[in-house]
Amino acid sequence: HVTLVESGGGLAYPGGSLRLSCATSGFTFTTYAVGWFRRVPGKEREFVATIGTTGGNLYYGESVKGRFSIFRDNSKNTVFLQMNNLKPEDTGTYYCAEGLFGSGNILEEAYDSWGRGTQGTVSS
Numbered sequence: 122h123v124t125l126v127e128s129g130g131g132l133a134y135p136g137g138s139l140r141l142s143c144a145t146s147g148f149t150f151t152t153y154a155v156g157w158f159r160r161v162p163g164k165e166r167e168f169v170a171t172i173g174t175t176g177g178n179l180y181y182g183e184s185v186k187g188r189f190s191i192f193r194d195n196s197k198n199t200v201f202l203q204m205n206n207l208k209p210e211d212t213g214t215y216y217c218a219e220g221l222f223g224s225g226n227i228l229e230e231a232y233d234s235w236g237r238g239t240q241g242t243v244s245s
Contacts, residue, residue: 125145125235129141129142129239130215131240135243138204139204141215142200142201143157152223153222156218157169157202157216159215169182171227172225173225175223212244213240218236220233
């Protein structure tokens with residue numbers, strides 16, 4: 122049974138940081154790429170970041186480039202999203218997802234399983 126559990130959301134001030142975690146189980150983590158997506162108010166779920174099986178093949182959504190970083194710790198079956206220089210428009214629910222491909226993927230439909238999300242709020 123595949124499980125992905127996001128954590129690390131909460132409240133940050135503009136310009137601040139949050140680090141999200143996605144703890145996984147039920148699959149061979151090292152053979153799956155991982156992505157982060159988010160739902161923000163008034164918009165459909167959008168791509169944030171993706172990472173390949175070995176930590177390469179990194180891609181980021183245009184709105185988060187230079188501010189967010191995705192990385193993974195394969196020894197802990199966990200992927201992280203470091204969010205820096207946060208803006209109010211980053212407020213939303215963040216989801217991690219896994220897919221059986223090696224390079225990472227920006228397409229939502231490529232992913233097999235999804236977590237339930239963690240809420241991040243950026244406000245002064």
